[in-house]
Amino acid sequence: MSARKPPARTAVAATTVADLLGQIDAIDGRGGNGRLELPGGQRLDVTNLRKVFWPALKLTKGDLFRHYVRVAPFLLPALADRPLVMKRYPNGVAAQPFYQHRAPEAPPAGVRIEVVATGTERRPHVIGGALLTLLYTSQLASISQDPWFSRVGSETDIDHAAIDLDPPDGLPYARVLDVARWVRDELAALKAPAWPKTSGSRGLHIYVPMRQGTPYDAGFIFSQIVAERVAQKHPRFATTERSIGARGKRIYVDYMQNVRGKTLASVYSVRANEFAGVSTPLTWDEVDAKIDPRDFTLGTFAARLESAGDLWTDLRRSKGANLRFAETPAPRGRGRAVAK
Amino acid sequence: MARALWKGALAFGLVNIPVELHTAVRDSRPRFRLLHADDKSPVKFERVCVREGKPVAWESLVKGYEYEKGRFVVLTKEDFRAAALEKTRTVDIRSFVKGEEIDDRFFESSYYLTPGKGGERAYALLREAIRESGRVGVATIVLRDAQHLAALEVVRDAMVLTLMRYAEELVDESAFTFPRAEIRKSELQMARSLVDQLADTWDPNQYSDEYRANLMKIIKAKLKGRTPHLAEHVEPRQAEVVDLMERLRRSLEGSGRSRPSRRASTTGRGARPAARRAGAAVKGHARATRPKARRRRAA
Numbered sequence: 001m002s003a004r005k006p007p008a009r010t011a012v013a014a015t016t017v018a019d020l021l022g023q024i025d026a027i028d029g030r031g032g033n034g035r036l037e038l039p040g041g042q043r044l045d046v047t048n049l050r051k052v053f054w055p056a057l058k059l060t061k062g063d064l065f066r067h068y069v070r071v072a073p074f075l076l077p078a079l080a081d082r083p084l085v086m087k088r089y090p091n092g093v094a095a096q097p098f099y100q101h102r103a104p105e106a107p108p109a110g111v112r113i114e115v116v117a118t119g120t121e122r123r124p125h126v127i128g129g130a131l132l133t134l135l136y137t138s139q140l141a142s143i144s145q146d147p148w149f150s151r152v153g154s155e156t157d158i159d160h161a162a163i164d165l166d167p168p169d170g171l172p173y174a175r176v177l178d179v180a181r182w183v184r185d186e187l188a189a190l191k192a193p194a195w196p197k198t199s200g201s202r203g204l205h206i207y208v209p210m211r212q213g214t215p216y217d218a219g220f221i222f223s224q225i226v227a228e229r230v231a232q233k234h235p236r237f238a239t240t241e242r243s244i245g246a247r248g249k250r251i252y253v254d255y256m257q258n259v260r261g262k263t264l265a266s267v268y269s270v271r272a273n274e275f276a277g278v279s280t281p282l283t284w285d286e287v288d289a290k291i292d293p294r295d296f297t298l299g300t301f302a303a304r305l306e307s308a309g310d311l312w313t314d315l316r317r318s319k320g321a322n323l324r325f326a327e328t329p330a331p332r333g334r335g336r337a338v339a340k
Numbered sequence: 341m342a343r344a345l346w347k348g349a350l351a352f353g354l355v356n357i358p359v360e361l362h363t364a365v366r367d368s369r370p371r372f373r374l375l376h377a378d379d380k381s382p383v384k385f386e387r388v389c390v391r392e393g394k395p396v397a398w399e400s401l402v403k404g405y406e407y408e409k410g411r412f413v414v415l416t417k418e419d420f421r422a423a424a425l426e427k428t429r430t431v432d433i434r435s436f437v438k439g440e441e442i443d444d445r446f447f448e449s450s451y452y453l454t455p456g457k458g459g460e461r462a463y464a465l466l467r468e469a470i471r472e473s474g475r476v477g478v479a480t481i482v483l484r485d486a487q488h489l490a491a492l493e494v495v496r497d498a499m500v501l502t503l504m505r506y507a508e509e510l511v512d513e514s515a516f517t518f519p520r521a522e523i524r525k526s527e528l529q530m531a532r533s534l535v536d537q538l539a540d541t542w543d544p545n546q547y548s549d550e551y552r553a554n555l556m557k558i559i560k561a562k563l564k565g566r567t568p569h570l571a572e573h574v575e576p577r578q579a580e581v582v583d584l585m586e587r588l589r590r591s592l593e594g595s596g597r598s599r600p601s602r603r604a605s606t607t608g609r610g611a612r613p614a615a616r617r618a619g620a621a622v623k624g625h626a627r628a629t630r631p632k633a634r635r636r637r638a639a
Contacts, residue, residue: 215592
């Protein structure tokens with residue numbers, strides 16, 4: 001297994017960001033409906049930018065657009081070539097959302113649609129990576145960005161595995177950070193590089209980059225090994241129990257998302273919660289310190305990005321975890337290449 | 341210092357060192373008395389004759405050995421006296437052996453040996469000699485008529501006497517079957533890496549009796565008339581991590597090739613027990629995608 005192939009280029013110029021922010025403000029000022037002009041002559045009709053999506057904070061659909069325009073240079077590489085699942089909130093975060101896996105029938109020209117195999121069927125998916133597509137999904141009120149773990153063209157191979165720490169209601173975030181450190185320790189013992197981020201809600205995601213050609217199975221089982229070890233060592237605080245009732249006050253160490261077709265909210269995603277949290281990459285030092293995910297929101301995120309930079313680039317640059325720690329020097333495998 | 345429970349001498353060769361025995365372990369669990377539920381009054385035990393149904397006085401009791409169901413050989417105090425060994429009041433060291441030769445099954449309760457009056461110097465001398473030898477003394481001691489086998493060891497500044505079981509008290513391993521598996525070197529390596537990850541130095545303070553802690557919490561809360569806050573009951577779960585390692589290895593072997601389409605990629609290859617277990621979970625999960633994701637993201 002070699003280092004992974006880079007995703008399609010997704011550069012967004014700073015001038016483009018500034019220009020689009022200006023256009024959005026202008027449309028907002030004209031009543032909320034209008035047309036965005038993108039580089040390369042692409043156009044996107046947008047509607048209802050004044051519609052309140054986060055009632056408690058009075059944040060609007062326009063604010064969602066502004067966020068995604070600002071983070072686009074950093075977010076798009078995380079979405080590039082990946083089938084997206086949309087969870088749409090046309091009436092804001094307080095109302096019922098609906099899921100959309102299958103791409104809409106008539107997307108605007110320039111939105112990439114590909115037919116991908118989900119394992120049970122082949123269906124058209126919106127493929128992420130383009131600024132136009134990001135704004136199009138925002139127009140469809142898809143609040144978070146939910147990409148697959150694999151890319152189109154190599155749908156069966158993952159770029160990363162992820163462990164999702166899901167705390168029960170009312171547990172302080174410090175407890176989530178405790179479990180994150182235990183996960184880090186297990187990963188370190190297996191010599192696997194890992195990057196943490198807030199989920200944007202109450203949880204935390206830990207991403208482990210994988211080498212090219214790593215199948216979903218391997219990421220799933222690898223994550224399961226890590227999760228089970230944490231749960232075994234800290235049975236009073238962490239669990240891999242799927243039944244919510246049986247978890248009690250323990251944090252759910254979820255490895256079940258490492259399956260084709262499943263998604264986690266990507267880095268820099270806004271979340272449909274009352275504080276409009278943003279999934280924010282953390283340094284491990286921040287995990288060791290006390291941080292509050294509620295500090296990273298739609299309102300504050302520009303400052304965070306300014307001070308911390310894009311912590312997610314190193315994940316993409318990593319050559320990936322070596323899962324061959326479980327490798328057998330199998331009798332017939334003498335001549336088989338084992339990548340370092 | 342608490343009163344010695346035994347005073348005597350440590351005897352080995354021509355040396356005789358006066359020593360005392362103090363218990364080195366204690367039962368830290370709370371003790372309970374049985375009460376009459378209605379009035380909280382303690383109850384007492386009575387020795388009742390099975391045939392007459394009446395209590396029997398202490399002085400009317402004898403001991404009987406039930407050699408077959410309902411038939412007894414009676415042993416009197418004289419019989420016990422006759423069997424008793426000479427009360428030597430000594431810890432007789434018979435030999436010094438290497439500690440690793442004695443396995444854990446033999447050890448019972450431990451006692452501190454402290455020097456008796458005038459025995460301090462000799463005590464320290466013997467202690468250092470044993471320490472330097474790295475060996476364990478095998479001794480016999482008579483306590484309450486019965487002869488015991490004991491191990492004499494040095495623990496920091498103390499000599500510790502641990503009563504031991506006789507070989508005839510041990511259940512023979514041959515009463516059970518233990519597996520003799522053909523183990524591949526690679527499997528052993530995997531299993532070994534799991535062991536190594538937990539490699540640590542022995543620190544008994546890391547471990548505490550949580551059952552006792554819970555009982556004491558309940559007792560203290562009841563004294564104050566409150567309901568106790570206890571850690572939730574956690575069902576221990578043992579995922580077979582070694583088994584998972586094997587599955588991970590197999591999944592990597594299949595990598596790079598195109599793989600059969602499956603709904604949940606772990607449900608295939610169903611013959612292995614762990615795969616079946618995890619697979620069942622994943623299957624259920626696949627069905628439950630929508631509600632679960634809704635719950636997750638609706639936070």
